[in-house]
Amino acid sequence: xxxxxxxxxxxxxxxxxxxxTVDTAAMLHVCxxxxxxxxxxxxxxLFTGDLVDLGRPEEYEHLATILxxxxxxxxxxxxxxxxxxxxxxxxxxxxxLPGEGFLHFAIDDDYPFRLIGLDTLIPGEGGGELxxxxxxxxxxxxxxxxxxxxxxxxxxxxxxTGIGHMDRIGLKGAARFAEIMARHPQVxxxxxxxxxxxxxxSVGGRPALTCPSPAHQVALDLDPxxxxxxxxxxPGFMLHWWTGAGFVSHxxxxxxYPGPYPFFDAEGKLID
Ligand SMILES: [Fe+2]
Ligand SMILES: [Fe+2]
Numbered sequence: 001x002x003x004x005x006x007x008x009x010x011x012x013x014x015x016x017x018x019x020x021t022v023d024t025a026a027m028l029h030v031c032x033x034x035x036x037x038x039x040x041x042x043x044x045x046l047f048t049g050d051l052v053d054l055g056r057p058e059e060y061e062h063l064a065t066i067l068x069x070x071x072x073x074x075x076x077x078x079x080x081x082x083x084x085x086x087x088x089x090x091x092x093x094x095x096x097l098p099g100e101g102f103l104h105f106a107i108d109d110d111y112p113f114r115l116i117g118l119d120t121l122i123p124g125e126g127g128g129e130l131x132x133x134x135x136x137x138x139x140x141x142x143x144x145x146x147x148x149x150x151x152x153x154x155x156x157x158x159x160x161t162g163i164g165h166m167d168r169i170g171l172k173g174a175a176r177f178a179e180i181m182a183r184h185p186q187v188x189x190x191x192x193x194x195x196x197x198x199x200x201x202s203v204g205g206r207p208a209l210t211c212p213s214p215a216h217q218v219a220l221d222l223d224p225x226x227x228x229x230x231x232x233x234x235p236g237f238m239l240h241w242w243t244g245a246g247f248v249s250h251x252x253x254x255x256x257y258p259g260p261y262p263f264f265d266a267e268g269k270l271i272d
Contacts, residue, residue, distance in 0.1 A: 013059060049081075051079070055081060188206075193211055214235045216230040
């Protein structure tokens with residue numbers, strides 16, 4: 001089974017650019033076209049937050065028109081740029097978001113693994129939080145199916161990245177989250193967004209990843225006082241292959257690049 005992860009699409013009203021620079025809608029159109037042309041078709045698409053830029057219902061409508069060509073099921077959790085009410089309404093037809101409260105959920109039996117979505121949103125803030133109520137829900141939910149391989153998706157990564165301005169809008173509650181991860185070894189992988197680039201860390205012994213954006217990327221600068229900045233590095237998405245025994249994750253760069261070139265000639269000799 002193959003999962004495509006898309007994150008931080010930051011869709012605005014038609015014609016508006018993010019930070020007066022990034023045409024996020026045009027870039028998501030390109031991403032959607034690439035997904036449709038993949039040789040191996042993803043079975044499921046996960047969105048890990050910051051779907052729209054200002055949380056407005058009209059932005060979710062714009063997002064839906066861009067995603068319309070995709071036939072796969074789309075499962076989404078909110079980021080700090082999303083708004084619970086507007087997102088709940090926009091994704092109501094998916095049937096997995098609860099009707100009230102936090103936008104967290106567990107999909108137990110639809111896939112060969114269990115899928116848990118978390119809501120790290122604090123309305124009006126850039127940083128995120130897993131408060132006691134959300135962490136208790138997660139601990140209880142994991143405790144119900146300890147033997148089932150589990151994939152967790154959440155927007156704010158539960159680890160320090162070293163990119164100072166992003167860590168300052170990181171996740172509150174990360175220490176207890178790590179302690180919960182250590183007690184639930186069935187968690188195979190934690191998928192995150194928010195960082196607009198690929199980063200890997202270990203959280204309570206479980207692997208955690210952030211994913212590039214199909215639009216702008218957060219600048220790679222590990223100075224704790226680095227200025228808050230983005231770069232137009234190659235946009236991307238991730239593919240997570242469920243092998244039956246675990247997940248293998250790939251980053252895909254969006255765009256036209258030279259190649260593919262063969263390594264070997266027609267006689268099977270290495271080209272040199
Ligand atoms: Fe974002
Ligand atoms: Fe974010």
